[in-house]
Amino acid sequence: MMRVYVGNAVTDGAGDDGWLLGHFKPGGDVRHSDDVEIKWGTHAAGEERARWVSGERRTA
Template sequence: MQPNVVFGNAPLEGANRGGWFMGHFITPSDDPRSLSNLEVKWGVHKAGEGRTQWATNVEATTLSILVKGRFRLQFPEQEIVLSSEGDYVLWLPGVPHYWSAEEDSTILTVRWPSKSGDSVATPTQGEQS
């Protein structure tokens, strides 16, 4: 029987999944954190860490909120720097992005829906037509 209340520790529970602790990838499927409509990540990134290749979510909308640190996100048309606690950026499906932590940073990311294989590598902007 599925519990009505679940508690835990996001960094510990997401440690084996790159910080993701809620979403379609949680097993067993009767766990309340196993969701197809939402996934949540507690991202802890050291200064200088980043993803240097463009990635795009095919169907998911993404919201990233700065908990602490300084975090830079690059989009095709603009660069966003999250520098104050609570700064956030939301982007729609189909928007390429990459990121870097300028300081040790903690980011809470919510993405919906939660679908396997939705995040795909994309060519660099110079290669796109």
């Protein structure tokens, strides 16, 4: 049986600093995953990062 979650990224991410899917969601929640993490965010026009992360290993 395939489970599907439908929601609102702004509302759902508010409780976890924007994180929507990942290991931090409770086991049994369709949004729980040990393999993938998804974060939602909005940025103001012209916003820039102070610096980029280095030395981490990630895939996209």
